[in-house]
Amino acid sequence: MKLIIFFLGISTFCFSQKFSFIYETKYKLNSEKPDEVNSEKMILDLKNNMSIFRDSLDRKSDSVRLNNGTGRFKMGVENQLYVKKNLAQKRIEKVITYLGTDYLLPVEDALNWNISSEQKVIGNYQSQKAETIYGGRTWTAWFTTELPFSDGPYIFSGLPGLIVSIQDSNNDYSFNLIEVQKGNNIFDARKKTVKIDWKKYETLARSYFNDPFDILSKGWKTVTFTDPKGKTMDISVKVKEMQHHILQENNPIELDHKINY
Structure with a gap:
């Protein structure tokens, strides 16, 4: 005792x-x-x-x-x-x-x-x-x-x-x-949240995959990308590059919620 x-x-x-x-x-x-x-x-x-x-x-x-x-x-x-x-x-x-x-x-x-x-x-x-x-x-x-x-x-x-x-x-x-x-501070800054489930999580992930530069197009009137030589690239090329990167990161910690794009 x-x-x-x-x-x-x-x-x-x-x-x-x-x-x-x-x-x-x-x-x-x-x-x-x-x-x-x-x-x-x-x-x-x-x-x-x-x-x-x-x-x-x-x-x-x-x-x-x-x-x-x-x-x-x-x-x-x-x-x-x-x-x-x-x-x-x-x-x-x-x-x-x-x-x-x-x-x-x-x-x-x-x-x-x-x-x-x-x-x-x-x-x-x-x-x-x-x-x-x-x-x-x-x-x-x-x-x-x-x-x-x-x-x-x-x-x-x-x-x-x-x-x-x-x-x-x-x-x-x-x-x-x-x-x-x-004795460190905890810094709890994320109290205003929107509650979701795994289904909604997948919806958000697929939305990002389909248009990874959506937030940029909303923030500015025009979005341009250039290659290493300074030549303007079509945004569709950058989208494909980003989608390829997302597909490569195919080993999430929650394997039972892995998204097959």
Whole structure:
């Protein structure tokens, strides 16, 4: 009983403060080029059972938006890893920003964790193994009760401690904790959202694929592109180039919602 009270005391103390957990995130967007790996730092900001997971540029953009700036401009819909969680209510939501609008996509898949007795040290933390299935992928996670937060990178949460490492069985996506910071602001700038489901998400993605420069044509009277030699290019050529690029990024984290254009 004393151990339980001690753990709850730590949890209450920790959740009353602000923490930022920085993860090295690696992912392969092109399944036909398995050696082509993208890498970036992503941040899990946590405060009072609320958390936001996003890359460093989105975090800076949110700070700018809170100070009445325009923030970061994004053209595409797919492969956005921005996630908000309410741990107390077990609510997980992806935020998709497209054409100046923030769309809220609830993640309703239950994360059924299979916790193993296997343990190992990762970094400075004694960690324990757990597995789950999400997005058409099998995931192996390592969590530590030394950081008593039932949270982790991206949509992953619900374990008896912070997830310090998680990777899918295809080794396409991985998140590894590399730094813990205390006292950072959470910068929650995306509160006015339009709620969508996966069907609407696909509609938005297809709209972008069909006309990736639609926002440019709405913003200016004429849009022109030039080749490396300065010669004017027809916009249809640029559209085909962009569509080819979208088709190459054919390995989304949610494989069960992959869009076949």
